Amino acid sequence: MMKAASHIIMLGDIPVEVTRKKMKTLRLGVYPPDGRVRMSVPLKVSDETVRRVATERLAWIERQREKFAAVPPPAAVNFVDGEVHAFLGKPCRLLVRERNRAARVDACCEPAITITVRPGSTREQREAALLDWYRDRLSELIPPLIDRWRAVMNVSVDEWRIRRMKTRWGSCNIAARRVWFSLELARKPEPCLEYIVVHELTHLLERGHGARFKALMDGFLPDWRERRKLLNAAVNAG
Numbered sequence: 594m595m596k597a598a599s600h601i602i603m604l605g606d607i608p609v610e611v612t613r614k615k616m617k618t619l620r621l622g623v624y625p626p627d628g629r630v631r632m633s634v635p636l637k638v639s640d641e642t643v644r645r646v647a648t649e650r651l652a653w654i655e656r657q658r659e660k661f662a663a664v665p666p667p668a669a670v671n672f673v674d675g676e677v678h679a680f681l682g683k684p685c686r687l688l689v690r691e692r693n694r695a696a697r698v699d700a701c702c703e704p705a706i707t708i709t710v711r712p713g714s715t716r717e718q719r720e721a722a723l724l725d726w727y728r729d730r731l732s733e734l735i736p737p738l739i740d741r742w743r744a745v746m747n748v749s750v751d752e753w754r755i756r757r758m759k760t761r762w763g764s765c766n767i768a769a770r771r772v773w774f775s776l777e778l779a780r781k782p783e784p785c786l787e788y789i790v791v792h793e794l795t796h797l798l799e800r801g802h803g804a805r806f807k808a809l810m811d812g813f814l815p816d817w818r819e820r821r822k823l824l825n826a827a828v829n830a831g
């Protein structure tokens with residue numbers, strides 16, 4: 594049977610692009626700007642072996658990805674008035690209002706993102722105001738999703754948080770029944786947010802990403818694979 598030249602395997606929440614080539618040894622790399630993981634493997638090596646090798650190198654992969662995450666966004670992104678940023682997968686114009694008072698974030702007036710900062714604000718202050726705005730929006734969007742899905746799955750969630758985590762979309766502490774969501778999800782289409790909520794809550798039923806996890810996901814959210822693709826493909830504007 595012919596195998597596709599290149600395909601994606603998931604290492605936890607990290608997509609790994611696997612390409613089979615006429616070669617003798619397996620090569621693994623993590624690439625800028627966003628820490629994309631690629632593996633070139635000999636034709637005869639099975640996905641199972643690829644997964645095993647990648648899993649053995651997971652700590653290294655995560656370290657490399659953290660390095661890319663630590664690199665600030667391109668200098669062209671200055672969080673200035675009129676700049677386009679993503680919100681729920683759609684381009685949204687940033688309106689920066691200057692007021693002589695503490696920076697705060699105004700209510701959303703679609704389709705713009707309005708932030709208010711002191712005159713002479715720095716790029717970092719404007720970025721922080723935008724991230725606050727994202728956080729507020731996610732704080733409105735996530736609770737109804739958790740409520741809905743914990744009822745469907747019959748699981749309890751003791752705590753949830755939004756965090757800046759650039760190399761992962763979410764995480765689940767099973768013992769503490771605590772789920773974390775990446776602030777970056779605010780930039781992604783809404784179906785992706787629901788996918789991550791369902792994914793992390795499913796970990797309360799199944800720790801790993803094996804067959805049982807996938808079967809549960811198939812039952813809860815039959816199109817989760819498409820949503821995952823959308824999540825990892827969507828342009829990360831801003």
Ligand SMILES: [Zn+2]
Pocket residue numbers: 605606792796802
């Ligand atoms: Zn997971």
